[in-house]
Structure formats: C-alpha cells, structure tokens
Amino acid sequence: MSRGLRRQAPALALASVALVAALGGTVYAAKQIDGRTVRVRSLPGNRLAPASLPGNRLAPGTVAADRLAPGSLTGAQVDAGSLGQVPSAVHADSADRARDAQTALSAVNAIDANRVNGHAAGCAAATRFFAGACWQTAASATAVPAPAAALACATQGGELPAALALAAFSQQPGIALASGDEWTGDLTNISGANKYAVFTVSSTGVVSSDLSTETRHYRCVIPLVS
Numbered sequence: 001m002s003r004g005l006r007r008q009a010p011a012l013a014l015a016s017v018a019l020v021a022a023l024g025g026t027v028y029a030a031k032q033i034d035g036r037t038v039r040v041r042s043l044p045g046n047r048l049a050p051a052s053l054p055g056n057r058l059a060p061g062t063v064a065a066d067r068l069a070p071g072s073l074t075g076a077q078v079d080a081g082s083l084g085q086v087p088s089a090v091h092a093d094s095a096d097r098a099r100d101a102q103t104a105l106s107a108v109n110a111i112d113a114n115r116v117n118g119h120a121a122g123c124a125a126a127t128r129f130f131a132g133a134c135w136q137t138a139a140s141a142t143a144v145p146a147p148a149a150a151l152a153c154a155t156q157g158g159e160l161p162a163a164l165a166l167a168a169f170s171q172q173p174g175i176a177l178a179s180g181d182e183w184t185g186d187l188t189n190i191s192g193a194n195k196y197a198v199f200t201v202s203s204t205g206v207v208s209s210d211l212s213t214e215t216r217h218y219r220c221v222i223p224l225v226s
C-alpha cells in the first residue's frame with residue numbers, strides 16, 4: 001500500500017506544478033495583453049465579442065453602409081447636408097413656386113382692378129360687364145335726339161353701343177330695352193337724300209334705323225378703365 005503511494009507521489013506533484021503554471025500563465029496573460037499589444041490586422045472581426053468595440057474607435061469609412069443593421073442609424077446621426085434632395089421635395093419646391101407665382105399674379109390683378117396707371121378699373125354701380133366694357137343696365141329716363149344721346153354718353157366717358165352688340169346685350173338675363181327702340185352709335189345714309197340715319201334696336205332685339213332728329217331712349221357703354 002505505501003509502495004503504491006510512493007509511486008504516485010511524483011506524478012501527482014508534477015500534475016500540481018503544471019496546473020499552477022497554467023493558472024499563472026492565464027493570470028499573466030490577462031494582465032499583460034491589452035489592445036496596444038495586438039498587432040494591426042492580427043485580430044479578425046469575428047473574434048470580437050458583440051458591442052466590445054465602441055464606434056469612436058473606428059476610422060471613418062471603415063464600415064460600409066451595407067454592414068449596418070436596419071434602423072441602427074437615426075436622423076440625429078445623419079448630416080443633413082450630405083443628403084441630396086429627394087424627388088418629392090423637388091415637386092414640393094415646384095408647387096411652392098407655382099403657388100407663389102399665382103399669389104403674385106392675383107396680387108397684380110387685385111391692384112389692376114383698383115388702379116391702372118392712375119385710372120380706376122372696374123364697373124361702377126348700375127352697370128354690367130359685357131363684351132369687355134361696362135354697360136348701363138337701364139336705359140335713359142328721357143328720350144332725346146341721337147346727337148344729344150351721344151353727347152350724354154361722351155360726358156360720362158363712354159359712347160353709344162354698336163347696333164349688333166346692343167341686340168346681343170338685350171338677350172342677357174335681367175336686361176330689357178326701352179319700348180320704342182334705343183339709339184346705337186351706328187350710322188347709315190338715307191337713300192336718295194343728303195341725310196343720315198341712326199340704327200336703333202327695339203325691345204325685342206330688332207335692328208332698324210331712324211332720323212337722328214327723332215327722340216329715343218339710350219344707354220351708354222363705359223370703358224372698363226376710366
């Protein structure tokens with residue numbers, strides 16, 4: 001029995017020494033090896049534990065975009081100046097420019113509606129916009145000769161309407177010509193006489209003519225800009 005123990009004692013002692021040496025080497029390695037003792041490119045990436053290498057230890061450009069996990073970057077980490085304009089933003093800019101242009105045009109039209117080169121623009125009360133001008137919606141209260149009617153319209157900055165235009169205006173909703181015809185600004189010669197006649201339009205829109213000395217009602221056409 002004692003002889004067997006003596007035979008095992010050297011082997012046991014040797015194993016104990018080996019164990020102590022191994023443990024000591026591990027402690028030594030843990031204390032002596034750090035990142036500064038590792039040669040460049042000697043440690044492959046798959047030997048690193050996840051999250052063991054902070055981002056500030058990476059050189060710019062060392063990680064390709066396709067190596068990033070989806071959702072790992074937020075807007076706070078992205079330099080906005082490095083991004084180009086997306087198509088929808090281009091369309092948005094176009095829409096803004098179109099809206100600004102329309103606003104500017106509306107503003108110009110609004111100004112023009114009130115004042116054009118110092119002149120008022122727009123139709124006054126008791127007139128209606130028709131054929132590019134302001135037409136009086138009612139005929140004159142009294143019947144006068146054609147020259148007097150023309151003078152009255154000229155005093156207001158307008159003129160007597162053309163015959164066919166007055167006939168067309170008589171067809172507008174709410175418009176009724178005076179009974180007994182209305183004067184127009186169109187003239188015609190009387191056949192065989194050294195006289196002229198003035199075209200008139202009846203309440204039913206029929207065009208005829210009368211001597212200018214006759215008395216008829218009238219209405220004036222005032223330019224849009226006065």
